[in-house]
Amino acid sequence: MIPSAIGRWAWTSRRETDAAVEWSDEALVTGVRRHGEASAIVELLTFTRGRHMGLVRGAFSRRLAPWLQPGNTLHVTWRARLEDQLGTFSVEPLALRAEALMRLAHAAFGVSHMASLIRLLPERDPHPALYRVCQTILDTFEDPRDAAILMARLELALLSELGFGLDLETCAATGGREDLIYVSPRSGRAVSAQAGAPYADRLLPLPTFLLATQIRPTADEIAEAFRLTGHFLSRHIMEPRGFALSDARAAFIASVARQAQ
Amino acid sequence: MPRAVAGPEIERLIQLLSRLPGLGPRSARRAALHLIKKRETLMSPLNAALGDVLGKIVECRVCGNLDVRDPCTVCTDAEREAGTLVVVADVSDLWALERSGALKARYHVLGGVLSPLDGIGPNDLNIASLAERVPREGVQEVILALGATVDGQTTAHYLTDLLRDAGVTVTRLAQGVPVGGELDYLDEGTLAAAIRARTPI
Numbered sequence: 001m002i003p004s005a006i007g008r009w010a011w012t013s014r015r016e017t018d019a020a021v022e023w024s025d026e027a028l029v030t031g032v033r034r035h036g037e038a039s040a041i042v043e044l045l046t047f048t049r050g051r052h053m054g055l056v057r058g059a060f061s062r063r064l065a066p067w068l069q070p071g072n073t074l075h076v077t078w079r080a081r082l083e084d085q086l087g088t089f090s091v092e093p094l095a096l097r098a099e100a101l102m103r104l105a106h107a108a109f110g111v112s113h114m115a116s117l118i119r120l121l122p123e124r125d126p127h128p129a130l131y132r133v134c135q136t137i138l139d140t141f142e143d144p145r146d147a148a149i150l151m152a153r154l155e156l157a158l159l160s161e162l163g164f165g166l167d168l169e170t171c172a173a174t175g176g177r178e179d180l181i182y183v184s185p186r187s188g189r190a191v192s193a194q195a196g197a198p199y200a201d202r203l204l205p206l207p208t209f210l211l212a213t214q215i216r217p218t219a220d221e222i223a224e225a226f227r228l229t230g231h232f233l234s235r236h237i238m239e240p241r242g243f244a245l246s247d248a249r250a251a252f253i254a255s256v257a258r259q260a261q
Numbered sequence: 262m263p264r265a266v267a268g269p270e271i272e273r274l275i276q277l278l279s280r281l282p283g284l285g286p287r288s289a290r291r292a293a294l295h296l297i298k299k300r301e302t303l304m305s306p307l308n309a310a311l312g313d314v315l316g317k318i319v320e321c322r323v324c325g326n327l328d329v330r331d332p333c334t335v336c337t338d339a340e341r342e343a344g345t346l347v348v349v350a351d352v353s354d355l356w357a358l359e360r361s362g363a364l365k366a367r368y369h370v371l372g373g374v375l376s377p378l379d380g381i382g383p384n385d386l387n388i389a390s391l392a393e394r395v396p397r398e399g400v401q402e403v404i405l406a407l408g409a410t411v412d413g414q415t416t417a418h419y420l421t422d423l424l425r426d427a428g429v430t431v432t433r434l435a436q437g438v439p440v441g442g443e444l445d446y447l448d449e450g451t452l453a454a455a456i457r458a459r460t461p462i
Binding site for chain 2: 030031033037043062063066067069070071093096097098099100101102103105108109111112113115116119246247248251254255
């Protein structure tokens with residue numbers, strides 16, 4: 001069970017002897033790119049060091065190839081002569097989920113989308129909260145609705161970690177905390193039903209499950225949540241970088257919606 | 262740096278050969294020396310063959326295969342089952358399946374798999390031509406012969422969605438124990454897939 005494994009492996013050690021740097025951590029595989037014939041540059045989200053890349057030799061061997069699939073959790077040791085080098089990873093599996101994720105359409109699309117979200121983070125910048133959310137989502141993919149709820153929360157958390165967090169606690173117009181049902185598409189702040197009524201056609205609906213975790217949302221509310229997060233992801237993160245929201249995101253949302261019918 | 266032992270033309274040949282898959286600088290040097298020694302029987306025909314292929318190679322407009330004619334040899338083979346279409350990521354996968362001799366079907370080469378991290382979306386692959394081809398050629402079964410990787414299977418799910426209303430049976434390759442594989446050495450995912458796909462004896 002991965003959530004309980006966090007902590008057990010969430011230690012890092014650093015050894016600097018003879019100008020060599022080495023540390024170990026728990027990490028989630030997010031991408032693998034072939035480098036030469038037998039090696040790969042592997043992209044990971046580590047628990048304490050954020051997004052980190054490194055070379056894995058023999059990455060396409062029968063032993064390593066199944067481990068180095070997006071969605072798997074590994075115990076990794078990174079070594080380099082200098083801190084700012086690419087370095088090499090040696091890896092051991094902690095949780096191999098890729099096979100289970102590949103079987104389910106929404107899970108396969110979800111993992112691809114999650115990996116593309118993680119890639120938006122700056123390298124070597126720790127985001128332990130996002131790491132925890134990702135691990136929880138990966139252990140929840142069997143249930144498409146739960147996975148979708150967590151994915152929408154991950155997108156909100158990512159916006160927050162990148163400095164564009166939405167304020168869904170108080171009404172932008174009145175300061176009240178009750179009856180918040182809209183979000184301003186410009187400011188990203190919640191708006192109450194009364195204050196937002198005259199502008200309802202221009203405001204984004206705020207699904208209540210984003211405010212309270214115990215509420216079980218409908219399929220429409222989940223779709224509204226993705227419309228909300230998609231708007232701010234596009235506006236603040238993707239468009240300034242010249243990107244569009246990934247096809248995997250659209251496929252994940254469509255797959256979840258299809259299964260909810 | 263080691264001193265050059267041959268002229269620049271030969272050094273360039275070695276350098277180019279070392280870029281081939283499976284060859285490093287040392288094996289490229291051996292291959293170059295072998296070619297030089299067998300100039301008449303090997304180097305000259307190889308040179309002619311390379312020139313021929315270079316001048317004639319084309320991408321098949323039907324399936325995306327690489328051949329010296331368009332439509333390619335596979336697409337024009339009348340003995341192949343017209344009702345079965347095998348979708349592969351790359352020409353190397355087509356060649357691998359043909360080596361196995363397991364089926365006599367037609368192929369469709371996607372030119373890769375979906376990969377959001379590498380910025381490869383549906384428009385970068387031969388997916389639109391697949392959607393047009395399936396109804397046009399009266400295909401009854403589409404076999405998705407894509408890698409057992411997250412990207413490969415994401416592509417498989419995408420194509421399954423795309424062909425949902427095309428009235429074809431969509432299948433994919435089984436996953437499990439490889440020939441010569443011992444259970445003790447298999448990863449948990451492969452073993453789980455093998456158990457799920459077990460067959461009666």
